Amino acid sequence: MSSTLLQNSRDKRAEYRAMFKANVKNRLLVDKIMIGIVITCTLLAIIPLLWILGTLVYGGVGALSWEFFTQEPGAVGSGVPPAIGPAIQGTLIIIGLSSLIGVPIGVMSGIYLAEFGGGWFSKQVRFFTDVFMEFPSIVLGVFAFLAIVLIIGHFSIWAGAFALSLIMFPIVARATEEALKMVPYSVREAGTALGLRKWIVTLRIIIPAAKKAILTGILLSISRISGETAPLIMTILGSSQFFGGFDSPMDALPLRIWRFSLQPYDEARLSGWGAALVLVLIILAIHIAVRCWFSRKNTDKGFISRILKQRSV
């Protein structure tokens, strides 16, 4: 009697176990398949980066030489890889000038958002700063062309710097805002308690305290603009000579890479790879340095504001 009962329950248990296994097996299988798909996605996304870096190193190292960095491009089709001296010089000048315009505006705008924000207007400013960050850069180039080149009547380095500063200042503004918000409120109180005026507290105490994060934002914005090509086409135009005054065309690395790509010569292509290698190395170096310097923990997109946001939580 009892043995049949036991037998029964044993059968039932085996049956349930089989059902459970069948059920879970399918679900585990689906889970395994999804894991496989997700890993494939990630590998697929990384392959292009490795492929591009590989091609740049493989194709570009041959072009690198002292002359390559210091000479003018020279005549096309002469057999020597055209050099990128003016392009490097131009990129440095344009980065300097756009920082001159973009950084003060960006930092002040960040101060506004962090220290005077809170109302309706500052919400709009914050929202449109975010939106502006993702704007098509070529439209900014057209705008700079209309606002400066057309009015003064010739291509100008200032127009290029203005266009790039438009890309730069929203990044700096948001980075500054997040950086300032991380400074404890008691620091402001301490400054105010000493009888200091607000602007002195802000510029002499709070900004220095947030210096590192602001600098990080500035560096990231520089790495972003150093690769921009589209707005430069209609503002500084490109040139094959060294800097010749603020009101004449100038060269820049990304512009030069584009010009090389349009020329049907093997040595131009070689120089194109070389110039692209230099540009990418500079930008990646900034990115990796910023990351190591700022924080090892955060894995977020270039924008320092996001990094900071995650860090403060």
Add this chain to the structure above:
Amino acid sequence: MLKREFGKSRGRGPLSDKIFKIAATVAGAYVLAVILVMILQLGWESGPVWQKEGIEFIWGTDWNPVEGRESYGALPYIIGTLVTSAIAMIIAVPLSLGVAMFVLTAPKRIGEPMGYMVELIAAVPSVVFGLWGLFVFRFYFKDLIEQPLHNAFGDSIFLFSGNPFGLDILSAGIILAIMIIPTISAVSRETMLAVPQQQKEAAYMLGSTTWEMFRLAVFPYAKAGLIGASIMGLGRAVGETMAVTMIIGNATGLAAIPDSLFDAGQTMPSIIANEFIEASPASIHVSALIAVGLVLFLIAMAINVVAHFLVTRMLKIREGAVNN
């Protein structure tokens, strides 16, 4: 409460503070002023072409800058932009979600470096993508993917009919997809992080597998943010210039309306990049290009406003939710 007091000097503070506040406010208002001036100026300078073509400029297909027979229509470039962005989205959105899920679930030692490498793609300049696409990618792509597709389906499906050349809207779309993956995956990962931990744990406690946890707890909760992340990627794809210009084949006028995926096309940014310098200043040609820029500006603005609205709303929920 103190914070508000500190933030707002109530008219009694010293003059230097007032000046400082005004300077900061002006800097804050700068972005709004720039956007406003931009719309006005693009609208004003594109005036001649609107006068000549009227609103038909938007759905016109001619593009003839020869003096005396000038005729301009933006439709081919609008279509080119939409088609390349659509291709990019179809490929990039699932891939980016996969990347985001991988980074969130993989062990930190593997997940973080992988995620970081994907984000480094965003740091590679557009022109370098173009160079790589023009001199390397397109040959492999033509031989390994386009030609087989054409041979297999060329006669039956119109999408694959044209003659594969490597410089066409499909390869431009693929390059765009590669370029927007970091944007979408970073933002969608952020919104997935915003899902409260309890909700994930509840799903695990009910016996979910990892995938079921995502399906039950993460995706429904983060839906708005994920859509916003994708739209943000779309915004980037729409405005992308150099890589597309170098790869899309640069047809103009009626020829720029693609008949198949293997047809040369033209997008709004690429026509501006190609022709803006060649056009003689103050001609209708320039004003037509500016009008294309205006249309692009408005589309990009609309896309980005929607995207940021969705994403900020999603992230605001996180701030309000129980913090972990």
